[in-house]
Amino acid sequence: MAEAPLDGSNFSILVDSLYDTSGVEYASRKSGRYPVHVRGWKCLTFGDLFDEFAAAFQFPSYFGYNRDALLDCLQDFFDEDLRYQAATSGLDLIIWHADEVLRDGSGLQGRVDLEVFIDILCSAISEIRSPEGIRAGFEPVSRSVNIYLQFDDDDAASDLARWASVGLRFSKLDR
Numbered sequence: 001m002a003e004a005p006l007d008g009s010n011f012s013i014l015v016d017s018l019y020d021t022s023g024v025e026y027a028s029r030k031s032g033r034y035p036v037h038v039r040g041w042k043c044l045t046f047g048d049l050f051d052e053f054a055a056a057f058q059f060p061s062y063f064g065y066n067r068d069a070l071l072d073c074l075q076d077f078f079d080e081d082l083r084y085q086a087a088t089s090g091l092d093l094i095i096w097h098a099d100e101v102l103r104d105g106s107g108l109q110g111r112v113d114l115e116v117f118i119d120i121l122c123s124a125i126s127e128i129r130s131p132e133g134i135r136a137g138f139e140p141v142s143r144s145v146n147i148y149l150q151f152d153d154d155d156a157a158s159d160l161a162r163w164a165s166v167g168l169r170f171s172k173l174d175r
Contacts, residue, residue, distance in 0.1 A: 010125050011170040013160065014150040018096055021150050028092040033146075040097035040150075044104040046113060067120060074124035078143055090144035091128065093121075098149035099159035115166040121147060 014021045028035035038056045043049040050065040059073045077091060095101060105113040125145045149170070151159050163170070 010122075010145055011147050011149065011168060013170050013172045014148050015153055015156045015172065016150070017152060018150065021094070021096075021148070024092070024094055024148055028094075031089070033090045033092050035092045035094060037094040037096055040095050040100035043095075043101045045102065046117075049102065049117065067116065071120050071123055074120070075127040077124075078128060090146070092146045092148065094148045094150065096150050097152070098163070099151055099155065111166055114163065118163075118166060118168050 014024065025035040025037065036056050038052055042052040046067070047065070050063075050070060053059070053070060053073075054063050054065070057073065057077065063069050063073055102110060102113045102117060105111075125147075128143050128145050149163065
């Protein structure tokens with residue numbers, strides 16, 4: 001599914017308190033980008049994650065609350081016929097307390113769930129970055145997507161290891 005490499009070019013790590021990372025959202029808005037924050041503590045399972053993403057992105061009422069629907073709605077974020085395409089230059093997805101995302105999955109299932117979620121994000125990034133995309137009838141416009149994973153200082157090393165264990169490479173944002 002993922003066409004965007006897990007190379008860290010779109011994923012940045014913020015190791016700081018939630019309060020201290022608010023500057024990322026401010027800078028995003030100031031630069032004409034569209035920031036969306038997702039609360040990691042509301043995404044313990046895939047069902048929870050679907051609810052939180054639907055609320056944060058204001059997905060349309062026909063959102064199907066499944067993995068394919070999540071990918072479709074993320075890929076369609078900039079479609080001109082949808083009311084939630086407010087950004088002009090790109091999207092900044094900020095996941096607060098990323099250590100909590102899909103935390104309820106244990107063992108192999110937890111690892112698979114996190115890997116599938118990252119795969120969905122990478123596929124959406126690839127689609128949004130592509131000036132052609134898979135949709136016909138729209139003006140070809142390429143936009144960038146940045147994903148910021150926020151971790152508190154205390155347990156950042158073990159939390160980062162969980163994300164890295166499924167193959168995600170990222171850059172650390174120095175603040």
